[in-house]
Amino acid sequence: xxxxxxxxxxxxxxxxxxxxxxxxxxxxxxxxxxxxxxxxxxxxxxxxxxxxxxxxxxxxxxxxxxxx
Numbered sequence: 001x002x003x004x005x006x007x008x009x010x011x012x013x014x015x016x017x018x019x020x021x022x023x024x025x026x027x028x029x030x031x032x033x034x035x036x037x038x039x040x041x042x043x044x045x046x047x048x049x050x051x052x053x054x055x056x057x058x059x060x061x062x063x064x065x066x067x068x
Contacts (some may be wrong), residue, residue, distance in 0.1 A: 022032075029038045031046070038046065050056055 025032065028035065029040070029043050031038055031042075
């Protein structure tokens with residue numbers, strides 16, 4: 001029982017570290033696909049592309065009603 005709990009805790013820790021690394025990379029302006037550091041202009045362009053992407057907009061929560 002205790003060993004299973006420790007293993008579950010390790011899995012959670014590994015997931016949390018992965019999330020933390022992704023956030024850190026975004027704050028440092030590193031591109032996920034290439035790993036290179038983006039300029040401020042490139043970061044802004046990337047965020048705008050993500051914001052207007054039809055793939056992302058199709059996943060929008062309908063209850064948010066941004067058109068109101």
